[in-house]
Amino acid sequence: MAWYIFRRFLQMIPVFFGATFMVYFLVFSLPGDPIQALFGDRAVSPAVAAQLREQYNLDEPFLVQYFLYLKNLVTFNLGNDFSGRPVAEVLAQVFPVTIRLAVLALVFEAVFGIIFGVIAGLRKGKFFDGTILVASLVVIAIPIFVLGFVLQFLVGVKLGWAKPTVGAEAGWSDLLLPAMVLGLVSLAYVIRLTRTSIIENMNADYVRTATAKGLSRPRVVVVHILRNSMIPVVTFLGADLGALMGGAIVTEGIFNVPGVGQRLYQSVLRGEGPTIVSIVSVLILVYILANLAVDVLYAWLDPRIRYA
Amino acid sequence: MPDYRKDDIEHYVAPLEETPLQATDKVAEDVQPLSLWAEAWRNLRRQPLFIVSALLILLIIVVALFPGLFTQTAPNANCQLANSDGGPAPGHPLGFTVQGCDVYARLIYGTQASLTVGIFATLGALLVGGLLGATAGFYGGWLDSVIARIGDVFFALPLILGAIIIMQLPFFRENRNVWTVVITLVVFGWPQVARITRGAVISVRNADFVTAARSLGVSRAAALVRHVIPNSLAPVIVVATVNLGIFIVAEATLSFLGIGLPPDVMSWGNDISAAQVSLRSNPSTLLWPAAALSVTVLSFIMLGDALRDALDPKARKR
Numbered sequence: 001m002a003w004y005i006f007r008r009f010l011q012m013i014p015v016f017f018g019a020t021f022m023v024y025f026l027v028f029s030l031p032g033d034p035i036q037a038l039f040g041d042r043a044v045s046p047a048v049a050a051q052l053r054e055q056y057n058l059d060e061p062f063l064v065q066y067f068l069y070l071k072n073l074v075t076f077n078l079g080n081d082f083s084g085r086p087v088a089e090v091l092a093q094v095f096p097v098t099i100r101l102a103v104l105a106l107v108f109e110a111v112f113g114i115i116f117g118v119i120a121g122l123r124k125g126k127f128f129d130g131t132i133l134v135a136s137l138v139v140i141a142i143p144i145f146v147l148g149f150v151l152q153f154l155v156g157v158k159l160g161w162a163k164p165t166v167g168a169e170a171g172w173s174d175l176l177l178p179a180m181v182l183g184l185v186s187l188a189y190v191i192r193l194t195r196t197s198i199i200e201n202m203n204a205d206y207v208r209t210a211t212a213k214g215l216s217r218p219r220v221v222v223v224h225i226l227r228n229s230m231i232p233v234v235t236f237l238g239a240d241l242g243a244l245m246g247g248a249i250v251t252e253g254i255f256n257v258p259g260v261g262q263r264l265y266q267s268v269l270r271g272e273g274p275t276i277v278s279i280v281s282v283l284i285l286v287y288i289l290a291n292l293a294v295d296v297l298y299a300w301l302d303p304r305i306r307y308a
Numbered sequence: 309m310p311d312y313r314k315d316d317i318e319h320y321v322a323p324l325e326e327t328p329l330q331a332t333d334k335v336a337e338d339v340q341p342l343s344l345w346a347e348a349w350r351n352l353r354r355q356p357l358f359i360v361s362a363l364l365i366l367l368i369i370v371v372a373l374f375p376g377l378f379t380q381t382a383p384n385a386n387c388q389l390a391n392s393d394g395g396p397a398p399g400h401p402l403g404f405t406v407q408g409c410d411v412y413a414r415l416i417y418g419t420q421a422s423l424t425v426g427i428f429a430t431l432g433a434l435l436v437g438g439l440l441g442a443t444a445g446f447y448g449g450w451l452d453s454v455i456a457r458i459g460d461v462f463f464a465l466p467l468i469l470g471a472i473i474i475m476q477l478p479f480f481r482e483n484r485n486v487w488t489v490v491i492t493l494v495v496f497g498w499p500q501v502a503r504i505t506r507g508a509v510i511s512v513r514n515a516d517f518v519t520a521a522r523s524l525g526v527s528r529a530a531a532l533v534r535h536v537i538p539n540s541l542a543p544v545i546v547v548a549t550v551n552l553g554i555f556i557v558a559e560a561t562l563s564f565l566g567i568g569l570p571p572d573v574m575s576w577g578n579d580i581s582a583a584q585v586s587l588r589s590n591p592s593t594l595l596w597p598a599a600a601l602s603v604t605v606l607s608f609i610m611l612g613d614a615l616r617d618a619l620d621p622k623a624r625k626r
Contacts, residue, residue: 022465141557141605142601142605145561146601146602242466246465246466284464287463287464
């Protein structure tokens with residue numbers, strides 16, 4: 001098991017470097033001169049520009065910049081954004097908000113997705129199953145920003161059950177509605193995945209054996225069917241954590257959540273290199289670590305994978 | 309002594325209905341069996357899901373090709389601010405946008421952009437992902453590892469996130485049109501196709517019927533063309549069909565964020581984006597293009613589901 005985790009860990013190192021390098025390369029070739037952008041339409045004195053260039057390593061060749069950045073990343077010395085605020089401070093401000101949002105969305109889709117998926121799978125072909133299948137298809141087909149607007153309008157404005165916009169403090173309860181919108185599409189996938197998986201496993205030989213041994217139906221369902229059906233679902237949920245955090249841009253925009261997505265979008269529009277690369281690097285790290293956690297969980301759920 | 313109930317035992321001892329012997333005897337051995345695709349087509353024709361989605365997609369394609377057939381109103385010519393956010397009027401069944409343009413005409417003419425992006429992004433992802441995935445699966449070894457890691461790098465970046473950064477590059481910013489959006493979607497869409505193709509090729513490469521063909525004297529290349537490729541195509545086509553819908557949504561999302569298609573291109577994403585300012589006073593200008601988008605995406609996802617059922621004989625039994 002330890003060897004398996006170690007091997008997976010090694011495989012993730014080139015992915016991290018590749019992805020951060022790609023982002024750094026893209027950001028490095030963003031249009032416009034960020035120093036000039038900092039000063040708006042006023043002229044910059046060459047001395048100040050040169051000093052700023054040196055401070056942000058903008059005068060070094062590209063590869064040197066990238067390695068200086070990596071060095072700073074490892075030592076958590078992320079530099080300042082162009083308004084002089086430390087990037088680490090910006091990250092500390094926006095990440096907790098988006099983590100709360102993504103965790104709420106993940107819990108929402110996992111709990112309801114697995115419950116609905118199991119019920120639909122166990123009652124395959126019945127009315128509940130059909131309704132769930134159609135509803136999940138419709139949810140997948142509707143773009144998330146339409147879902148966001150409609151739910152914001154209905155739940156937030158018409159019914160007044162939740163605050164339509166979140167604002168600066170963004171506590172857990174304020175984020176419930178945005179988290180539901182964020183997790184809705186994934187919820188549909190989790191339902192369909194769980195349902196298919198349950199149906200597949202219900203016909204398996206070991207389920208027949210368990211029933212033949214005289215085990216009660218709930219025990220067969222929970223211990224035998226459910227545990228084995230969770231393998232693809234866990235994979236999806238793990239990969240989804242990274243996707244939820246990176247994909248929260250639209251939801252954060254609609255509900256005015258001061259999180260990673262909103263900050264990143266502004267930084268891209270401003271050409272604020274250090275902030276973009278720091279945020280994206282952390283997002284990539286989250287994605288990679290979530291996948292590592294999934295692989296470990298995977299090996300625990302299905303011992304066959306460990307020895308393959 | 310445990311309590312054996314008679315019906316339990318019978319059920320688990322002889323599941324005769326799963327192996328009907330008469331059916332086995334009835335197989336005509338002198339008739340050439342149907343090919344995978346002929347059998348799939350025979351199954352497809354009997355599925356209501358396939359018929360409905362195929363008809364819808366056909367209709368959407370006709371609308372995209374000949375928008376003039378469906379509306380007499382020019383979508384941009386007669387926009388009058390006096391009509392801003394107006395309700396349905398004679399000749400304008402769905403009312404007017406904020407700019408006073410006819411919602412229905414814009415809906416019809418917007419089909420083209422959304423469908424073009426979806427189709428060409430899917431083809432591009434199929435080409436790049438299919439080629440790399442098949443290479444990785446067929447040759448294996450270090451080539452497989454390298455392609456898999458490159459795919460992981462792109463996977464680690466969520467689609468919208470990567471697209472925002474790419475669309476800000478000088479080349480993309482200056483030439484913002486359908487094709488730059490297509491390229492962006494292909495760049496982040498190919499790894500998924502590559503993964504599926506790789507898996508399919510590996511499972512088929514080692515399948516018994518390929519070994520059988522090889523041992524009957526079929527050459528390696530002929531086995532690849534005649535057996536491996538046709539039989540690994542099925543899951544790839546299914547994923548491509550579903551992806552088409554997802555790419556259309558992605559285009560709309562990018563246009564919604566203001567970094568997809570330029571505002572002068574008529575597309576559902578742009579119309580939804582423009583309608584958000586008047587959502588609370590006139591929700592229909594947002595809901596109609598959203599509905600058109602959703603029906604299109606739904607059709608492609610349903611088609612993908614129907615294809616999956618038809619092409620996977622193992623899944624059909626359930």
